[in-house]
Amino acid sequence: MENSKRRFLKGTCALLAGASGATLLATVSASNEAKAEPSVKYALIHDETKCIGCKACEVACRETNHVPEGVARLKIEQTGPYGEYPNQFYHFSRKSCQHCEDAPCVNVCPTGAAFIDKETGIVSVDAWKCVGCQYCIAACPYKIRFINPVTHAADKCDFCRETNLAQGKQPACVAACPTKALVFGNLKDPSSQxxxxxxxxxxxxxxxxxxxRPKLFRIVAKSGEVAI
Structure with a gap:
């Protein structure tokens, strides 16, 4: 009887150990998969020496991605004037998602709605998974996320991942810029612009x-002149 009990306990322990090992391996595998480098790493450069503050990028973004009035995926912010008349100038800077490689918004999302696309490295939002808890909004150090009043989900710039980019085009803001102040491309391609x-x-x-590790770069303006 004692031997039977011992064999039973030994078998049970082996089974539990096997299950724990399988769970551990699955967890490690999932963790490694989550940390896997994307095959493409998209980034954006805003050249402030070329930006004239026309806001064509804002309009193009809104129309292409059907962004409701009252909220915005990107903003061009103006500061100034600087200097003395008649040599005064303004600075124009872009405020939008930084597409961080270690994104706080993704780290705090309880449902997986905030995620980094494995194919492109783009920080994105799955509106169907979003419960509107706003954890991502609180966690973002750049303060660029918002709740879309139509979808009631978190929203932000996604480099037109589901619109222009999906059609093989440049993001709407890049295509619309009249002074070529925006440069978009793959950081993993040495020949990319x-x-x-x-x-x-x-x-x-x-x-x-x-x-x-944000992927939005600035070429900082030293004057208000447009270098084109």
Missing amino acids: VVQVLKANPTQRAKVDLGT
């Missing part, structure tokens, strides 16, 4: 000290 521009120009990124 975005890589070439980054090599040729000093750039800045916002709040890099947070370790978010």
